[in-house]
Amino acid sequence: SQTIHQWPATLVQPVGSPLSLECTVEGTSNPNLYWYRQAAGRGLQLLFYSVGIGQISSEVPQNLSASRPQDRQFILSSKKLLLSDSGFYLCAWYGADHYEQYFGPGTRLTVT
Amino acid sequence: GIQVEQSPPDLILQEGANSTLRCNFSDSVNNLQWFHQNPWGQLINLFYIPSGTKQNGRLSATTVATERYSLLYISSSQTTDSGVYFCAVGVFGRAGTALIFGKGTTLSVSS
Numbered sequence: 001s002q003t004i005h006q007w008p009a010t011l012v013q014p015v016g017s018p019l020s021l022e023c024t025v026e027g028t029s030n031p032n033l034y035w036y037r038q039a040a041g042r043g044l045q046l047l048f049y050s051v052g053i054g055q056i057s058s059e060v061p062q063n064l065s066a067s068r069p070q071d072r073q074f075i076l077s078s079k080k081l082l083l084s085d086s087g088f089y090l091c092a093w094y095g096a097d098h099y100e101q102y103f104g105p106g107t108r109l110t111v112t
Numbered sequence: 113g114i115q116v117e118q119s120p121p122d123l124i125l126q127e128g129a130n131s132t133l134r135c136n137f138s139d140s141v142n143n144l145q146w147f148h149q150n151p152w153g154q155l156i157n158l159f160y161i162p163s164g165t166k167q168n169g170r171l172s173a174t175t176v177a178t179e180r181y182s183l184l185y186i187s188s189s190q191t192t193d194s195g196v197y198f199c200a201v202g203v204f205g206r207a208g209t210a211l212i213f214g215k216g217t218t219l220s221v222s223s
Contacts, residue, residue, distance in 0.1 A: 032208050038153075043198065043215040049208035057208060088153055094209070100145060101202075101211055103155040 023091030135199030
């Protein structure tokens with residue numbers, strides 16, 4: 001079966017510290033992968049997407065970066081966190097039919 | 113880019129009531145999905161419905177692509193239906209076929 005994992009589930013980090021969030025998918029190959037962010041009480045905003053290894057597209061200029069070192073691994077990073085980076089980060093992919101997008105359980109990040 | 117508007121922003125119901133949530137979008141799309149975000153933040157897929165009508169238990173959805181809107185119907189609501197409902201649209205091949213989300217409808221069902 002196809003599943004998507006994210007870790008950590010929750011994270012509290014001080015301003016200026018680095019960040020690494022990981023997303024992995026199982027049961028598929030060469031998936032399109034996505035990072036979205038949801039600020040408190042708001043909708044989801046696309047941050048990055050990747051159509052293959054090493055291929056990253058950014059939708060919103062920001063303090064974050066993404067990498068795809070392996071086919072089924074997508075990483076979201078920051079060198080120095082800002083307060084405004086707080087939020088709920090969700091990784092997503094398309095299912096086997098390539099029509100319906102599915103989301104991981106998310107990482108709740110609080111920058112203090 | 114494509115704009116997605118959802119209404120109403122908030123909805124308060126008594127258990128057993130019916131409701132209709134609306135999603136308007138500003139351009140032609142070939143992907144439209146409805147999600148329910150539970151209290152733990154998990155996005156649960158409800159419908160993939162770029163056009164036509166689908167039903168799943170007490171929930172049904174209709175999308176009229178030519179008029180650029182979609183409706184989500186919840187019948188005989190239960191307290192477990194509470195949460196935020198999102199409509200999201202996309203165009204295959206555009207931005208990696210990423211989804212554009214509305215701001216959601218927050219539903220509160222009381223017993």
